[in-house]
Amino acid sequence: MLTDFFKAPPILNRLRATLAGPYLDEFTDSMKGLGYARSTVRLFLYGIEPLDRWMRRHSIEVVSLDARTLGAYQAYLASSGGLQHPGQSRFKASFMGVRHFASFVRSKGIVPAPPETEPTAPTLIDEYSEWMTSHRGIRSSTLTGYRRVITDLIQRLGDAPQEYRAGALRSFVLERANRHGTATAQATVTATRMFLRFLTADGRCQADLQSAIPTIAHARLASLPRYIGAEDVEALIDSCDGRTITALRDRAILLLLARLGLRSGDVANLVFSDFDWKEGSFCVSGKGRRQVRLPLPQEAGEAMVTYLQEERPRVSFEHVFVTAKAPYRPVSSELVSSIVRRAVQRAGIEAPSRGGNLLRHSAATAMLREGATLQQIASVLRHASIETTFHYAKVDHSLLRMVAPPWPATSATWEAESPAILPDVRTLAQPWPEVTSC
Numbered sequence: 001m002l003t004d005f006f007k008a009p010p011i012l013n014r015l016r017a018t019l020a021g022p023y024l025d026e027f028t029d030s031m032k033g034l035g036y037a038r039s040t041v042r043l044f045l046y047g048i049e050p051l052d053r054w055m056r057r058h059s060i061e062v063v064s065l066d067a068r069t070l071g072a073y074q075a076y077l078a079s080s081g082g083l084q085h086p087g088q089s090r091f092k093a094s095f096m097g098v099r100h101f102a103s104f105v106r107s108k109g110i111v112p113a114p115p116e117t118e119p120t121a122p123t124l125i126d127e128y129s130e131w132m133t134s135h136r137g138i139r140s141s142t143l144t145g146y147r148r149v150i151t152d153l154i155q156r157l158g159d160a161p162q163e164y165r166a167g168a169l170r171s172f173v174l175e176r177a178n179r180h181g182t183a184t185a186q187a188t189v190t191a192t193r194m195f196l197r198f199l200t201a202d203g204r205c206q207a208d209l210q211s212a213i214p215t216i217a218h219a220r221l222a223s224l225p226r227y228i229g230a231e232d233v234e235a236l237i238d239s240c241d242g243r244t245i246t247a248l249r250d251r252a253i254l255l256l257l258a259r260l261g262l263r264s265g266d267v268a269n270l271v272f273s274d275f276d277w278k279e280g281s282f283c284v285s286g287k288g289r290r291q292v293r294l295p296l297p298q299e300a301g302e303a304m305v306t307y308l309q310e311e312r313p314r315v316s317f318e319h320v321f322v323t324a325k326a327p328y329r330p331v332s333s334e335l336v337s338s339i340v341r342r343a344v345q346r347a348g349i350e351a352p353s354r355g356g357n358l359l360r361h362s363a364a365t366a367m368l369r370e371g372a373t374l375q376q377i378a379s380v381l382r383h384a385s386i387e388t389t390f391h392y393a394k395v396d397h398s399l400l401r402m403v404a405p406p407w408p409a410t411s412a413t414w415e416a417e418s419p420a421i422l423p424d425v426r427t428l429a430q431p432w433p434e435v436t437s438c
Contacts, residue, residue, distance in 0.1 A: 001025050004032070005042050015045065018052035019062050020101060027104050035313050035326035044097025050077075051098050065102050065111055073098070124159055125150055131198045139265065141333070149191035152176065161205040166212035169196075173213055185216045226352035227361040233258050236359075239346040246324045248303070248311040250339045253321060253331075255300040257340065257356060261363035261381050264336035264356030271318040277301075284382070292382050364389075 002024045006012055015024055024045070031041045054073055055061070077095060105111050125147055132138045132146070156172050157164055173192055177185035193213050199205040228236075237258065240251035256262050266284050275282045280301065283293050304320070315322060319330035333356070341354040351358055360381070367377050378389040 002028055002045075004028065005038060005045060015048060018048055019055055020048050020052065023062070023101075023105060023108075023110065024048070026108075027101055030104055031100065035315065035328045037326070040326070041097075043094055044100060045094075047094030047097040048101070050094070051101075062105060063111055065105060067102075070099065070102050124154060124161070127202075128195055128198050131201075132194065136194070141265075145187055146191040146194065149176070149188050150195050153192060153195065161199045164196075164199075164205050164209060166209060169209065170212055170214060177216060182216060189213055189216055226358060227365045228349065228351050228358065229362075230366055232347070232349045232351070233359065233362050233366075235347040235349055236340070236343040239343050243346070246311070246339075248307040249321060249324070250343065252300065252303040252307045253336060253339055254343060254359065255297070255303050257336075257359035258363055259297045259300055260294055261360040261367075263360060264333040264340075267321065267336050267356075268319075268331050268333045270320045272320060273318070275320075290382060290384075292379075294380070 002012060002015060005028055006015070015021060018024075020027075028041055028045070031044060036044075051073065054076060055065075060069060074095065102111070128150060129143055129147060132143055133140075138146075153172055157168055169192065173188055176188050180188070193210040196205065196210040196213070200207055200209065237251060237254050240247045240254065244250070253267055256267055257264075262284065269285060270282070274284070275296070280296050280298075281293050282296050283291055285291050308320075313322060313324075313328050315328045317328070317330055321331045321336075322328050323331060323335070337355040340356055340358060344351050344354050344358075364377055364381060367380065368374075374386060374389045378386050381389065383389050
């Protein structure tokens with residue numbers, strides 16, 4: 001209600017006398033429902049009277065408050081200096097309120113919806129995107145990068161796949177790969193091959209064209225995992241100590257990342273129906289839509305309950321973690337990574353990276369050092385191939401000492417310690433094991 005935000009009768013009478021007056025009670029209720037603070041909604045309402053004067057001057061009714069009219073009003077404010085006032089933050093907020101009001105009356109059907117255009121046939125990229133989503137289970141964020149590659153390919157080779165040839169495809173991939181680093185070049189190869197598989201499955205191009213796409217030379221899993229020690233992990237978690245308004249949310253997120261090695265996207269996509277609180281477990285949907293049920297650690301579960309009871313806004317979202325400021329919406333994977341980055345800064349630790357994968361790698365290396373097998377770690381991290389988990393064996397120094405040969409001695413030491421006559425190397429060779437058929 002409008003009276004929730006203004007009490008003085010003169011202000012209420014002026015606002016109710018505007019063209020927008022009949023709709024302001026419902027409008028303010030909708031802004032309150034989106035989580036906007038009382039002071040912010042008051043700023044939004046400050047823009048109603050200037051809008052009313054402009055609309056009356058140009059004989060514009062509320063039913064005509066569409067995108068074109070709103071653009072004309074914004075241009076008027078800019079030309080008259082209304083957005084350059086010394087208190088411009090207030091003026092910009094009031095214009096934002098006008099935009100919210102225009103969206104509100106449009107959503108209520110007060111302003112007619114724009115006429116529907118004639119539906120166009122789906123483009124090749126749209127069909128490819130739908131195929132990748134339904135048949136490959138690819139995430140929208142990954143698909144966005146693939147679409148950029150395919151857009152460049154179609155602009156280069158045309159939209160007639162039956163005319164694609166191996167030489168032209170190789171030239172496109174190599175030329176685009178040379179402009180970027182290894183990771184982007186590999187993504188270009190992957191996107192192009194998947195596009196050609198789609199075309200082949202649909203019978204639009206020659207079979208096996210994807211075999212003509214060259215592989216980008218790269219030593220797979222050649223680098224060491226980027227992780228931090230157990231003390232630094234605890235320092236990150238302890239940095240959520242109430243200095244920010246999102247301390248409870250951030251602590252719960254960091255515990256899920258650190259204790260279970262979840263990906264940033266895994267945490268962002270968690271919904272209430274994923275959790276079985278009685279059993280103490282939850283379901284995670286990872287890459288390729290693979291679903292795995294994991295145990296919920298006691299510490300992480302308690303942190304989540306505290307967040308839900310004391311800090312989470314009262315919104316109807318199914319997602320567990322939401323933003324802290326209005327308009328409320330589910331957190332994104334980018335926001336989860338930024339939570340880790342801010343925790344690293346608050347804790348003041350030296351970290352090799354500052355994204356969500358930092359805690360994933362740290363969880364894996366901690367499990368390995370505590371005696372977990374690579375197969376157990378692969379189950380927790382939900383690796384599709386055990387070879388990916390082998391990456392973490394590089395940080396187990398005790399295991400490496402057992403399998404690594406001693407460093408060769410210097411020539412002087414060798415001459416002093418070696419016997420006068422070396423044994424025949426043939427006497428040291430072990431017989432080749434006999435091979436039996438299965």
